[in-house]
Amino acid sequence: MTQATQATMTPTMERPPFFDLYGIPDHKLDQLTQAVSEQGPKEVVAETKASPRAPLVDEELPMARSKDSTRPAESGAIAAKSVAASSSEYVPQEEPSIRFEQFAHARVAKPNPAAQSIIRTALAKSILADLRSIQQYAGSAMAAAYAAPLLKTMRTMRDLVPYDPYVKVVMALYDAMAYENRWADYDAEQYQGARQTLGQLAKQTSIDRRDVAKAILELEERGFNTTPFGMPATEED
Amino acid sequence: MSKGHPPSLYKTIFQVRYESQLRYVQQISPAAQQMTEYPDWETDGVRVTLRDRDKHCSVAIAPDSFSYEQDSGDASLEKERIQRLLDVIPSSMGVDSATRIGYRQWFMLAVDMPLDSLVSVLNVKLLSSDEGLRQVLPQTISDLRYRVDASDDGHKYHITVGPVQKNEIPRWLPFNRGHHLRPGTAGGEFRKIVDAYPDVAVLMDIDMYREAEVLPMTEASSFVDQCRGTLSQMADSLGRYLFAVDLGG
Numbered sequence: 001m002t003q004a005t006q007a008t009m010t011p012t013m014e015r016p017p018f019f020d021l022y023g024i025p026d027h028k029l030d031q032l033t034q035a036v037s038e039q040g041p042k043e044v045v046a047e048t049k050a051s052p053r054a055p056l057v058d059e060e061l062p063m064a065r066s067k068d069s070t071r072p073a074e075s076g077a078i079a080a081k082s083v084a085a086s087s088s089e090y091v092p093q094e095e096p097s098i099r100f101e102q103f104a105h106a107r108v109a110k111p112n113p114a115a116q117s118i119i120r121t122a123l124a125k126s127i128l129a130d131l132r133s134i135q136q137y138a139g140s141a142m143a144a145a146y147a148a149p150l151l152k153t154m155r156t157m158r159d160l161v162p163y164d165p166y167v168k169v170v171m172a173l174y175d176a177m178a179y180e181n182r183w184a185d186y187d188a189e190q191y192q193g194a195r196q197t198l199g200q201l202a203k204q205t206s207i208d209r210r211d212v213a214k215a216i217l218e219l220e221e222r223g224f225n226t227t228p229f230g231m232p233a234t235e236e237d
Numbered sequence: 238m239s240k241g242h243p244p245s246l247y248k249t250i251f252q253v254r255y256e257s258q259l260r261y262v263q264q265i266s267p268a269a270q271q272m273t274e275y276p277d278w279e280t281d282g283v284r285v286t287l288r289d290r291d292k293h294c295s296v297a298i299a300p301d302s303f304s305y306e307q308d309s310g311d312a313s314l315e316k317e318r319i320q321r322l323l324d325v326i327p328s329s330m331g332v333d334s335a336t337r338i339g340y341r342q343w344f345m346l347a348v349d350m351p352l353d354s355l356v357s358v359l360n361v362k363l364l365s366s367d368e369g370l371r372q373v374l375p376q377t378i379s380d381l382r383y384r385v386d387a388s389d390d391g392h393k394y395h396i397t398v399g400p401v402q403k404n405e406i407p408r409w410l411p412f413n414r415g416h417h418l419r420p421g422t423a424g425g426e427f428r429k430i431v432d433a434y435p436d437v438a439v440l441m442d443i444d445m446y447r448e449a450e451v452l453p454m455t456e457a458s459s460f461v462d463q464c465r466g467t468l469s470q471m472a473d474s475l476g477r478y479l480f481a482v483d484l485g486g
Contacts, residue, residue: 115354119361121482128484156366160357202484 110163117205120166123157124202127170128195134183135191147183165207169198169215176224186223193222243473244344244441246310247410251319253327253457254337257301261330265298268329272296274321286416293417296322298330308417312465319461327454338457339446340464343410344472345401347435348480355400355437356380362479363398392467395444398475406434409442441475443468 111119130150137143154174158167173194177183186194197218201211219226265285269278275287275296287296292314294307303326307315327333348355356378360366363383382399401409418426445464 111354111357112350115350115358117482118358118480121484122361123366125484152368155368156371159368159371160361160366199484 111161116161116164119161120157120164120202123153123160124166124198126153127157128199128202131191131195131198135188135195138186138188138191139184143184147177151178151183165209165212166201168212169201169219172216172226173198173219173224175228176219176226179225179228182225182228190223194219194224197222242346242476243469244346244439244476246312246342246344246469246472247308248343248412249307249315250304250339250341251306251322251461252302252304252337252339252341253332253335253454254302254339255332255335259300261300261332264330265300268326269296269298271325271329272321274318288416290417290419294318295413295416298326303330306413306416308412316465320458323454323458323461327457333454335452335454335457336450337446337448338452338460339444340461340468341395341442341444341446342468342472344441344443345406345410345435345438346441346472346476346479347438350437352400352402352437353379355439358479359383359398359400359439391447393446393448395442396471397440397442399440400437401440402437403431403434406438406440407431409440410434439476439479441472443471 110116127150130146130153134143134146134150137146151174154170157164157170158174161167177186197215201207201215204211216226262283265283266280269285269287272287275289277288277290279286279288284297284299287298289295292307292311293309294305294314296318297304297306303322305315305319305322307318350358360378360381364381380400382397384397385394387394387396399409412427412430414423414427445468447460
């Protein structure tokens with residue numbers, strides 16, 4: 001138990017597999033990677049913020065969203081809920097930073113498939129339980145009490161098993177929920193749907209790219225905007 | 238994934254502690270002579286140790302305690318020998334109450350994954366994955382040990398669970414080479430025993446005990462039965478919990 005294990009970290013800036021979900025072309029990704037290597041993540045964040053197509057990153061991610069700042073909603077019903085719920089004082093004190101933390105996690109050692117499956121099951125159980133809870137209180141101030149631990153567990157999963165394809169789907173839902181506190185906009189039916197999608201996927205013994213794409217598409221069809229932010233613009237654009 | 242369920246039993250120690258009295262010193266030898274199933278013996282004039290090297294078990298009798306130790310997973314032998322010990326020693330020595338009765342077992346659950354993967358699993362299953370803690374600790378957790386002291390219904394527990402690889406198992410699973418192997422061949426025998434250990438495993442060391450000023454010796458036998466069931470079930474449940482891949486409901 002105290003025996004030192006072999007070094008498991010890979011010192012290279014390897015790209016986590018879920019990165020491609022955001023649709024970043026490889027050449028742009030390389031630019032970002034290089035920029036992080038040279039300047040550190042903060043500078044990249046600032047550069048990205050300057051882009052008109054990239055209204056992302058930490059500072060703009062929520063605390064409470066004001067009544068005036070509701071985004072164009074997919075439906076009138078959701079928009080109405082958004083106004084009500086987002087003005088709540090129960091907004092979780094989470095600062096979900098979505099994109100640039102991923103570089104740090106690229107060095108996490110990849111567990112073998114059996115271990116990955118066990119870890120996935122353990123964390124998926126927690127996520128599904130939190131989704132059930134938030135589903136029950138969707139649209140009410142109480143939903144915030146369940147949104148915070150849910151988002152936290154999702155980030156934990158990303159940190160611990162970033163190579164698991166299941167994480168791609170989890171993080172797609174995370175983006176849909178965390179960006180501008182949109183967790184408050186979704187209704188019970190949508191959360192139930194997300195739970196079904198994630199639950200069914202977690203039960204699979206193996207998950208490939210098609211399963212991931214299908215699950216993310218399902219989330220989109222259920223009304224989750226899994227790519228809520230734009231991409232950094234470059235000169236080529 | 239675990240290679241087999243339930244976890245395998247490797248070692249058992251049963252011990253009764255009582256208040257030391259001078260009269261016990263003289264009663265130890267007659268009591269020990271009744272334990273004829275142990276071919277070898279040793280004494281320092283106060284304590285007596287009885288050994289059965291073929292079956293890797295021994296009994297130690299002292300003025301303040303008697304104990305049984307077995308370095309094997311032979312559950313029926315353990316049950317038989319402990320019962321015999323409880324039938325003979327307290328009555329022969331006139332010990333009618335104890336201050337502590339303890340039953341400790343070591344289990345191992347062999348796994349089919351490298352140590353670092355097992356560490357990752359146990360890290361998620363047994364330790365906090367809270368972001369706050371992760372931000373404090375270095376990025377890579379390369380090894381760990383889960384250790385709790387617990388209690389319920391008058392019973393107390395020391396529970397240790399951790400990942401082990403073959404070469405470190407003897408440190409966490411202390412084989413009594415002096416009493417349980419033959420002096421001339423102990424080295425070779427012990428190497429064979431270590432070779433048979435799993436390459437990577439979860440080791441569970443569970444000690445269940447009762448402590449009080451007066452514990453009637455008449456309750457010792459039923460307590461041991463209870464311990465046996467509890468520890469076996471706990472080890473089995475821990476194994477199932479650690480390697481669950483079923484979402485349930």
